[in-house]
Amino acid sequence: MMVINTVLSVMAYDYPPEKLAVYLSDDGGSELTFYALTQAAMFSKHWLPYCRNYKIEPRSPAAYFKSASRPSNTKHDRDYIFVKKLFEEMKDRIENVTNSGRVPDELRLEHEGFSEWDSFTSPRDHAAIVKILLDHNDDNEGQSLPNLVYMAREKRPSHFHNFKAGAMNALIRVSSKISNGSIILNVDCDMYSNSSDTVRDALCFFMDEEKGHEIAFVQYPQCFENVTKNEVYGGSMRVLREVDFHGMDGNGGPMYVGTGCFHRRDILLGKNFDGESRIDWTLENDHNDTTENMIEEIKNLASCTFEIDTEWGKEMGLKYGCPVEDVITGLSIHCRGWKSVFYNPKREAFIGVSATTLDQILVQHKRWSEGDLMVLLSKYSPLWYGLGRVNPGLIMGYLMYCLWAPSSVPTLYYSIIPSLCLLKGVPLFPTVTSEWFLPFAYVIFAICAFDYLEFLWCGGTTRGWWNDRRIWLYKRTSSYLYAFLDTILGSDLSFVISSKVMDNDVKARHEKEIMEFGVASPLTTTVATIAMLNLVCLLRLVMKSMLMDTTTRRVYYETMAVHVVLCAALVALNMPLYWALFVRKDNGKIPDSVTIKSVILALFISIIFYLL
Numbered sequence: 001m002m003v004i005n006t007v008l009s010v011m012a013y014d015y016p017p018e019k020l021a022v023y024l025s026d027d028g029g030s031e032l033t034f035y036a037l038t039q040a041a042m043f044s045k046h047w048l049p050y051c052r053n054y055k056i057e058p059r060s061p062a063a064y065f066k067s068a069s070r071p072s073n074t075k076h077d078r079d080y081i082f083v084k085k086l087f088e089e090m091k092d093r094i095e096n097v098t099n100s101g102r103v104p105d106e107l108r109l110e111h112e113g114f115s116e117w118d119s120f121t122s123p124r125d126h127a128a129i130v131k132i133l134l135d136h137n138d139d140n141e142g143q144s145l146p147n148l149v150y151m152a153r154e155k156r157p158s159h160f161h162n163f164k165a166g167a168m169n170a171l172i173r174v175s176s177k178i179s180n181g182s183i184i185l186n187v188d189c190d191m192y193s194n195s196s197d198t199v200r201d202a203l204c205f206f207m208d209e210e211k212g213h214e215i216a217f218v219q220y221p222q223c224f225e226n227v228t229k230n231e232v233y234g235g236s237m238r239v240l241r242e243v244d245f246h247g248m249d250g251n252g253g254p255m256y257v258g259t260g261c262f263h264r265r266d267i268l269l270g271k272n273f274d275g276e277s278r279i280d281w282t283l284e285n286d287h288n289d290t291t292e293n294m295i296e297e298i299k300n301l302a303s304c305t306f307e308i309d310t311e312w313g314k315e316m317g318l319k320y321g322c323p324v325e326d327v328i329t330g331l332s333i334h335c336r337g338w339k340s341v342f343y344n345p346k347r348e349a350f351i352g353v354s355a356t357t358l359d360q361i362l363v364q365h366k367r368w369s370e371g372d373l374m375v376l377l378s379k380y381s382p383l384w385y386g387l388g389r390v391n392p393g394l395i396m397g398y399l400m401y402c403l404w405a406p407s408s409v410p411t412l413y414y415s416i417i418p419s420l421c422l423l424k425g426v427p428l429f430p431t432v433t434s435e436w437f438l439p440f441a442y443v444i445f446a447i448c449a450f451d452y453l454e455f456l457w458c459g460g461t462t463r464g465w466w467n468d469r470r471i472w473l474y475k476r477t478s479s480y481l482y483a484f485l486d487t488i489l490g491s492d493l494s495f496v497i498s499s500k501v502m503d504n505d506v507k508a509r510h511e512k513e514i515m516e517f518g519v520a521s522p523l524t525t526t527v528a529t530i531a532m533l534n535l536v537c538l539l540r541l542v543m544k545s546m547l548m549d550t551t552t553r554r555v556y557y558e559t560m561a562v563h564v565v566l567c568a569a570l571v572a573l574n575m576p577l578y579w580a581l582f583v584r585k586d587n588g589k590i591p592d593s594v595t596i597k598s599v600i601l602a603l604f605i606s607i608i609f610y611l612l
Contacts, residue, residue: 001036001062001091001094001096002190002353003024003033004036004039004040004187005023005039005060005062005063006060006062006077006187006188006189006190006597007022007037007040007068007148008040008043008044008047008059008061008192009058009059009060009063009192009193009194009327010022010059010172010187010193011044011047011048011145011146011148012047012048012051012052012059012193013059013193013196013198013199013202014052014196014197014200015199015200016321016487017048017136017143017144017145017146018144018146019181020146020147020199021097021146021147021149021175021179021181021472022146022148022149022152022177023149023151023153023171023172023174023175024037024148024149024150025152025168025170025171025518026050026151026152027123027152027153027155027164027167028123028152028163029120029123029126029129029152029155029382030123030152030530031102031103031114031117031120032097032098032101032102032103032111034113034114034116034117034129034131034150034526035094035097035103035114035134036094036097036098036194037133037148037150038110038111038113038133039090039093039094040090040148041133041134041148042090043086043087043090043565044134044139044145044148045137045138045139045140045145046082046083046139046140047061047084047087047594048139048143048145049139049141049143050079050083051196051460052143053079053439054071054076054079055196055297056068057194057195057196057347058190058192058193058194058195058351059193059196060193060194061087063192063194063225063351066083067089068080068108068170083367088269088605090496091424091532096220096292101452104193105333110228113129113150115130115131116131123155124155124156124157124161125155125156125157126154126155127464128151128152128153128154128299128302128303128544129150129151129152129299129357130149130150130151130174130295130299130302131149131150131151132147132148132149132178132295132299133149133150134146134147134148136149142449147178147179147385148407149174149175149178150558151164151170151171151174152302153167153170153171153302153303153304153543154299154302154303154304155322157302159304160318161304161587162313162325163323163325164258164319164325164326164327165313165317165318165319165320165325166313166327168186168317168318168401168426169312169313169316169317169318170301170302170306170309171308171481172184172265172269172317173301173302173312174298174301174302174303176265177294177297177301178298179297181202181265181280181281182184182264182265182266182280182547183206183263183264183265184262184263184264184265184268184360185199185202185260185261185262185263185594186259186260186261186263187259187350188258188259188475188593190352190353191259191260192350192351192352192353193349193350194223194347194349194351195345195347195349196351197347198220198349198350199262201349202218202262202343202344203210205218205281205341205343206218206262206264206279207558211339212275212278213275213276213277213278214277214339215264215339215340215341216253216255216263216267216286216333216334216338216339217253217256217261217262217263217264217265217267217330217333217341218262218340218341218343218567219245219253219254219255219256219257219260219261219340219341219342219343219595220260220262220342220343220344220345220349220350221237221260221342221344221348221349221584222237222241222257222259222260222262222350223241223348223350223351223352224236224351224352224353224354225351225352225353226353226354226356226510227354227610228510228511228513228570229461229513230461230463230464230467230513231460231461231467231468231512231581232467232510232513232515233354233356233467233471233515234361234464234467234468234470234472235355236354236460237355238455238458238459238460238468238566239454239455239458241344241458242325242344242457243434243454243458244397244400244457245342245344245397246342246344247391247397247540248342248394248397248590249341249342249382250338250393251391251392251393251394251397252334252339252340252341252390252391252393252394253334253338253339253340253341253394254330254340254341254397255272255326255327255330255331255340255397255398255485256326256327256329256333256340257322257326257327257332258325258513259324259350259352260350261326262350264279264443266279267333267336267338268316268317268318269317270311270316272336272337273336273337273338281535283490286612294501297382298388312455319332321374321378322365322371322374322375322378323367323368323371323374324368324371324374324375325371325372326403327372327375327385327610328371328375328378329397331375331380331382331385331386331398332380334386334389334390334394335380335385335390336389337389344424345501350506356507356510356516357506357516357517357518357519357588358505358515358516358517358519358524358527359516359517359519359521359523359524361471361474361475361479361517362474362478362479362521362523362524362527363436363523365404365475365479365480365483366478366479366480366482366483366523367483368401368404368406368588369405369475369479369483369484370405370483370486370487371403372401372402372404372485373402373404373405373406373483374487375398375402376399376402376403377487381402382394382395382398382399382402383395383399385397396482401596404483405481405483405484405487406479406480406484407476407480407485408476408477408480408483408484409481411473411476411477411480412476412477412481412530413510414532415473415477415531415534415570415577416533417565418563418566418567419534419537419538419566419567419570420605420606420609421560421563422537422538422540422541422560422563422564422567423540423606423609423610424609424610425556425559425560427559427560427563428562428563429561429562429563431558431561432559433558434560437562439562440562444562444565445466451465452465453467455468466573469573470573470576473573474527475569477527477530478522478523478524478526478527479523480511481526482522482523482526485610504567505587505588506588509586514576514588515576515577515588516588517577517580517588517589517590517591518587518588518589518590518591519591520591520593520594523537524590524591524594525594525597526575527592528577528581528594528595528597528598529598529601529602529605530576531570531571531574531578531581531598531600532598532599532601532602533579533601533606534570534571534574535571535574535578535602536602536603536606537567537572537606538567538568538607541564541567547610577590581595582595583599
């Protein structure tokens with residue numbers, strides 16, 4: 001249903017439907033998804049006229065019916081009740097089929113497309129499937145509907161499929177034969193359209209008489225509907241959206257982030273900037289031949305062998321060989337002389353679902369930071385590939401993300417070593433009475449104050465900033481660290497898809513802003529061990545200071561002031577984790593196996609360091 005609501009929201013844009021074509025790339029090749037899309041095609045004949053007649057927002061049915069109140073106008077109210085009833089019936093049909101795990105035989109007779117699954121082997125071993133569900137059919141008021149196409153590219157175990165980049169490139173080729181739109185909007189399945197004007201807004205940049213010929217893509221920010229008030233997982237990307245990307249926009253344009261982005265088709269196909277690179281709108285095919293012979297030809301474009309000995313994945317389409325195919329593709333486009341635009345409208349253009357557990361966040365950022373470091377070390381590194389090709393400010397903007405993984409090393413040092421030094425009273429920083437203490441105090445205070453005020457200026461809360469600092473610490477000491485080690489040691493990269501589905505218990509805890517641990521993994525164990533190590537060191541400090549006389553205690557705290565502040569701040573940040581380690585009994589607590597490992601490792605490290 002999440003996928004279907006996204007599809008319906010982009011079908012309902014306030015734009016001539018005969019100029020729109022919507023493609024669903026189903027990389028799982030699921031007949032359940034195909035069934036859901038057939039139901040959405042039927043429902044769209046009622047949904048799009050309703051959106052058009054009453055100018056509603058948003059145009060995702062689930063989001064609209066969740067937020068809208070009953071209309072006071074009698075006719076509108078009748079239509080509202082009728083369309084909502086149709087939506088609920090569609091939802092029930094889709095969920096009943098999904099829960100059963102297969103499409104019943106009697107329902108398979110409703111559409112000839114289900115025959116494609118007669119020879120289906122598995123999601124990783126099947127032929128290409130391309131089905132046009134709507135070919136500018138009329139809605140129930142006689143007006144045209146957008147094209148609606150289902151596609152599952154061919155997959156075979158003997159051919160590497162290149163993840164999302166491979167799926168996007170197959171989709172670019174297939175769409176060129178069916179609609180060949182000059183502009184391509186790429187949206188993830190969980191990012192529904194929240195504004196019907198988004199297409200028109202994006203086209204304003206491409207069609208600008210003075211600067212439009214320089215624009216390769218228009219990137220909208222990622223916004224999320226399930227982020228809590230105080231952002232317990234720091235998932236809003238608030239500062240990135242309100243500050244960082246605007247800075248990149250002023251230096252040549254933001255990076256491509258993989259969703260909510262309008263691309264020029266010709267530039268994705270490898271076109272270089274020549275100063276007069278305007279869009280040729282006459283190349284669009286509004287009504288291509290979509291006979292069975294044409295469909296077979298189109299399927300060839302989605303085959304796993306089509307790209308052999310071609311430039312796809314190299315000079316054409318999205319780049320291969322990197323977990324962040326979007327970033328490296330956007331960088332290569334910038335290096336070819338193009339610019340991009342970051343547009344952050346007052347009404348969010350796209351709204352999605354953020355991760356709702358700590359493990360999801362850590363896994364997601366491990367993949368991102370690993371991919372960004374690979375970009376830094378590749379031939380497309382902004383340090384050397386971008387030098388002389390793009391604005392130096394844009395190079396710095398890219399490096400801010402490419403250096404996520406290496407930043408784990410100094411963070412890990414400051415999270416462990418100063419606390420361990422408390423055990424033996426070994427000072428690493430100047431004493432409070434020394435004039436050299438002032439630079440350290442200034443840096444610590446200035447960074448924290450600036451970061452806090454910036455977060456509040458972006459619309460955050462004080463508690464939200466504190467939560468953001470906690471997640472920042474966890475990511476740098478686990479996700480970024482493992483990404484750094486995997487890349488440096490040459491470990492095999494695994495592309496992990498972040499689950500956006502949560503059960504009722506997880507949802508309830510998320511709404512109450514209770515952190516969800518609940519998974520035993522190396523990432524969680526690392527975070528818990530470092531937290532326990534800081535707690536052991538602070539408790540040892542308290543015990544040690546209780547045995548000191550007043551003068552000795554004062555001298556000790558003057559000497560070890562920075563260590564005490566760092567250790568105490570780390571312990572304060574980790575309070576929810578300690579609660580999950582020792583107090584909580586729900587399923588979201590830290591697993592007992594992780595608790596035992598972290599306590600043993602923390603005690604072992606502190607004892608070894610103390611005895612050295």
